[in-house]
Amino acid sequence: MRVIFSGGGTGGHIYPALAVLERLKERDLLDEVLYIGTEKGLESRIIRQKQIPFEAIELQGFKRSLSLENLKTIKLFLQSTRRAKQILRDFKPDVVVGTGGYVSSAVLFAAARLHIPTVINEQNSVAGITNRFLGRYVDRISIAFPEVAEQFPKAKVVLTGNPRAQQVAGIKPNQRLTDFKLQPTIPTLLIFGGSRGAERINAAFLEALPELNQKDYQVLFVSGRVHYAKIQKALAEQTVAANVAVVPYINDMQTVLPDIAVILGRAGATSLAEITALGIPSILVPSPYVTNDHQTKNAQSLVSHQAAEMITENELTGTSLLKVTDHLMQNQSLRQAMGEQARQLGVPDAADRFIKVMQDLIH
């Protein structure tokens, strides 16, 4: 089939699309693909790096308060819808897939207007602004959390899980830790604040570092690209022991995750799909800066099944970070139990379920 994907801004909206793409290729179902994103979003680097045909359109998100910027947003939306229609007419896709982020609003809206089959994936437990808008126009809405169904037209909703889950589900530990000069045999804590990094998590890590340096476990800390220079500056005045590795970003995170004992991070929906697909115990620090506090709701769905622990950003300091991580890192049976609970929530065939929705739409 010929497929156009659109979604982005952050990794949580990009990796589900890549997971579907990879699975289509594996099953020999893909004839041609095009990805439409913005230059500003993480997709421009991630998609181009993977040598996937990429077109950029210019768009921006709505400001929540009334502002003149919103007039510009509307103007850009209309312009980019026109541009998207042109791309769609040229490419002639069989189906257009949207994975969230404002860029997908123009592309999926344009596709629906041209009567091309459309499907969107809502990764979160609360629908994002873009997907809520698109819900009216698209043909199918794939969801990962049952509770989000009521925010969309009922007849269009299909529970598929997050396609990224399938991409990571079968991956076995493969000693990737050596790439970061860490030992593959020592339990490792991964600390990262979503695809863009999180200042408060980074600050707590720096505060905890003198003690982390002395642990009998290892720490892989990912700062986020935009925060890396600042972190390096701070680290120039501190010791970083051999059991701690610091990097700006991890490409192909799916190959590292199976080697991780515990994750401390945000509660972005795609991260949670990975955590549950692999059964990794986690300590979640939901971002308080997202629409309708959806990360807290995402996190609660794991916490209520004893599949994760949660601490708020306000509670997060160097001291509390050490307390919660030590508790898990020093207790293997607790890790195992929590990991097992997490795995129960995973959807290891989510990409195939999503592809079935695409196939049903075009046949």
Ligand SMILES: CC(=O)N[C@H]1[C@@H](OP(=O)(O)OP(=O)(O)OC[C@H]2O[C@@H](n3ccc(=O)[nH]c3=O)[C@H](O)[C@@H]2O)O[C@H](CO)[C@@H](O)[C@@H]1O
């Ligand atoms: C601030 C914001 O708006 N966050 C949203 C965004 O988060 P964000 O993009 O941070 O999303 P997630 O945590 O869901 O996913 C992050 C993705 O990036 C990958 N990764 C991360 C770091 C790294 O170094 N390398 C790497 O590959 C992770 O493995 C994962 O696949 O989309 C999610 C999915 O809709 C939402 O739930 C989040 O609320």
